[in-house]
Amino acid sequence: MVGCGGVSAMHFDGYQVHPERIRIAAACDPRPERREWAQQTYGVEQVYASLEEMIDGSEWTAAVLCTPTNVRQDMVRTLAAAGKHILVEKPLSDTFTEASLIVDVCADAGVHLAVNQNFRDHYAFDIARRLISDGRVGEVHGVVHTNLMFRQDRGWRTQIQRHAMSVMGVHWFDGFRHMLGREAAWVWCRTSSSPEVDCAGETDAFTQLLFDHIPVSYVQSFSSRLRRTDTVVLGQLGTLEFGYDTVSLRDKDGSTEWENPYAGRGKPESTYLSLNRLLDALDDGGEPSNSGKDNLRTIALLDAAYESARAGDPVTLTGGLPT
Secondary structure, eight states: OOSTTTTTHHHHHHHTTOOTTOOOOEEESHHHHHHHHHHHOOOOOESSSSSSHHHHHHSSEEEEEOOOOGGHHHHHHHHHHOOOOOOOSSSOOSSSHHHHHHHHHHHTTTTOOEEETTTHHSTTHHHHHHHHHHTTSSSEEEEEEEEEEOOOGGGGGGSSSOOIIIIIHHHHHHHHHHHTTTOOOEEEEEEEEOOTTTOSSSSSEEEEEEEEEEEEEEESSSSSEEEEEEEEEESSSSEEOOSEEEEEEEEEEEEEEEOOSGGGGGGHHHHHHHHHHHHEEEEEESSTBBBHHHHHHHHHHHHHHHHHHHHOOOEETTTTTEE
8 A cells, every 4th residue: 555645545445355365465555553553553564755655665566546646646657667557646647748648658567557446336327327328318318417515624635726527527427438438529617716615726617518519517516505416317218317326217117226235335336446456467467457557547637628728729639638
């Protein structure tokens, strides 16, 4: 475990219930109180003040990288040079250019790189994907997604220029891709920042996307006094409505509902699934579905939304990548 900040608890919680698959060999963090926390809370025997010390002092196969994005590229270079496979917290990087460099570094070193896009499972995107693939809604005519909350972050996140979409939009952009099985061709976005939230970046974003011919409307707010998160998929034969917990399909026969086992307390398990996809790839020699290469298209969407907001014009993509 590289970095023992707040997000690492989700990883520790998910991994420790799978001793048949994972052994947490070591952890590193420059803060002694976080190293002590990892030892006392999760029984991690070997802890180190730096990544270099951990590489030299212990034996392990894969690293889970939970550091802030501004130091991620250097950490990946060090891990790849040591031949370690990597699961990176999202976003993979702050920009598409940096993300591409990270993917290239790992490819050149011959190590696998995956991204913890656990909302494919934690949010009900994967259930919706299966229903769409099975033809239960027919041709998809459009998607409306809303994520409203009042959120005041602390620490390093409040200091970076990319905020609300970087924190949550990276989940939703990836989820749209996963659910629809398509790549975006066009993005339009407008952002704003509320004085009610202490941060350097945007608090609100209104984004329109085209996945081939399918329009997606996405609203993000960290300043809303109304709390709401839901997704509606309008189809030729039926309508899906879902959030974290359940998926409802309404069609001519009535309404059917499915529960998402990875919502709520299942969030650590959704994180384990992300790591396990990397481990499966190591076992069979394939590439994980959440690979860094795949995730470039998620980061490209994030980049395109910010560029559209900056320039005031739509941004076009080819195969989900910058034109």
